[in-house]
Amino acid sequence: xxxxxxxxxxxxxxxxxxxxxxxxxxxxxxxxxxxxxxxxxxxxxxxxxxxxxxxxxxxxxxxxxxxxxxxxxxxxxxxxxxxxxxxxxxxxxxxxxxxxxxxxxxxxxxxxxxxxxxxxxxxxxxxxxxxxxxxxxxxxxxxxxxxxxxxxxxxxxxxxxxxxxxxxxxxxxxxxxxxxxxxxxxxxxxxxxxxxxxxxxxxxxxxxxxxxxxxxxxxxxxxxxxxxxxxxxxxxxxxxxxxxxxxxxxxxxxxxxxxxxxxxxxxxxxxxxxxxxxxxxxxxxxxxxxxxxxxxxxxxxxxxxxx
Numbered sequence: 236x237x238x239x240x241x242x243x244x245x246x247x248x249x250x251x252x253x254x255x256x257x258x259x260x261x262x263x264x265x266x267x268x269x270x271x272x273x274x275x276x277x278x279x280x281x282x283x284x285x286x287x288x289x290x291x292x293x294x295x296x297x298x299x300x301x302x303x304x305x306x307x308x309x310x311x312x313x314x315x316x317x318x319x320x321x322x323x324x325x326x327x328x329x330x331x332x333x334x335x336x337x338x339x340x341x342x343x344x345x346x347x348x349x350x351x352x353x354x355x356x357x358x359x360x361x362x363x364x365x366x367x368x369x370x371x372x373x374x375x376x377x378x379x380x381x382x383x384x385x386x387x388x389x390x391x392x393x394x395x396x397x398x399x400x401x402x403x404x405x406x407x408x409x410x411x412x413x414x415x416x417x418x419x420x421x422x423x424x425x426x427x428x429x430x431x432x433x434x435x436x437x438x439x440x441x442x443x444x445x446x447x448x449x450x451x452x453x454x455x456x457x458x459x460x461x462x463x464x465x466x467x468x469x470x471x472x473x474x475x476x477x478x479x480x481x482x483x484x485x486x487x488x489x490x491x492x493x494x495x496x497x498x499x500x501x502x503x504x505x506x507x508x509x510x511x512x513x514x515x516x517x518x519x520x521x522x523x524x525x526x527x528x529x530x531x532x533x534x535x536x537x538x539x540x541x542x
Contacts, residue, residue, distance in 0.1 A: 266279045268288060269281045269283065271283075271288050274288035275288065278290055280294075280298050280311070281295075282311055289311035289312075290312050290313045291308075292308065292311055293306065293308045298313065299314075303315055304321075305317055305335075314335035314336075315330075315335055315336050317332065317335060318330050319340075319344065320347070320348045322345075323348060324337060325359055326339065326358070326359050327340075328340040329345040330345075339359065340359065340360055341358075342355050354382075356382055361381075361382035362377075362383045362384050363383065363384050364377060365400065365402065368384075374388055375387055375388055376388075376399065376402050376403045377400065379400055379452050385400075385403075387399070387403050390404070393429065394406055394409060394441065395429065395430070395441070395469035396429055396469070397422070397426055397469075398429050398451070399425065399426060399427065399451055400452050401451070401453065404429035405429075406431065408432050409430060410430065410450035410452070411428070411451045412427045412428060412430045412450050412461075413426075413427045413449075413451060414464060414468075415464045416464055417464070418465075421464075425451070427451045428469045430460060430461055431459065431460045437460035438460070439515075439516065439518040440462065440475075440476070440517055440540070441460040441461055442460065443461050443463050444458050445458065446458050462515065463511060466508065467515070468493045470494070471489065471506070471507070471508035472508060474507070474508070475499070475506060475507045475516075475517065475540055478502075478505065479505070479506040481504050481505065481506050483504075484504055489506035489507075490506065493508050493509070494506050494507075494508060495507050495508055498532055499541030499542075500523075500525030500528070500541055505525070505541065507526065507539050507540045507541045508539060509540075510538050510539060511529070511538070513527075515529065515540065516529050516540035516541070517540065527541075528540070529542065
């Protein structure tokens with residue numbers, strides 16, 4: 236009898252060992268998940284408290300990928316964000332914590348995680364704003380088109396020099412105004428030139444009124460003292476003003492696309508530009524000033540300032 240009992244005990248123990256060592260196959264599309272056994276790929280993590288399969292846990296946050304890379308541990312769901320630090324798009328740097336979605340910034344705190352773009356302007360994180368550009372850009376201007384600091388110092392651009400902001404113009408009454416050359420934006424739609432408003436009158440060579448134009452910093456329109464945009468560009472006008480030489484006698488040696496290399500008064504090989512009337516050229520002060528006439532120097536060709 237004792238032998239039979241021992242045999243049955245050994246048989247039971249051996250059978251138990253076989254059952255414990257039996258290989259368990261993982262169901263298709265599932266993963267091992269600890270206390271939860273196996274979880275499908277949609278809910279691959281195990282909430283050990285409830286022993287239920289969930290999308291993610293604090294210990295298994297890596298299950299969250301692609302457009303929902305963050306684990307909301309309150310409900311074990313993969314979401315876009317739980318705080319603004321999870322949002323890295325300058326146009327959506329804030330986090331709506333009710334919807335767990337990245338949204339436009341509401342203040343500078345939302346932009347803390349956006350490198351180089353610390354300010355919130357109209358829902359977007361930017362480098363600077365014109366109102367505080369001196370501080371934001373260390374004495375340089377803030378481009379009002381893209382709210383980025385430029386390499387141009389404030390109040391450093393003379394009349395008819397390029398600009399992107401009113402604050403770059405150094406002369407009183409000057410604003411940064413978009414211009415044209417022969418009917419097309421020049422040099423492009425986002426670059427202007429410092430021009431004086433017509434208030435108080437205009438002086439040569441900026442004697443052509445450019446009517447109803449906004450500045451690049453202000454949508455309000457005004458009239459400006461300008462040039463003949465069919466014949467000349469600001470660079471060509473300044474070439475004459477600053478007595479730029481073209482010793483090779485070639486127009487290409489002068490500011491293009493409108494610069495001309497001509498004899499200006501008695502001065503040979505000087506840069507100038509085409510004109511239709513005397514007021515487009517330099518003022519005749521002192522009397523006989525080179526560049527203050529509009530003619531062809533007797534050549535019978537097109538008129539230019541100084542001819």
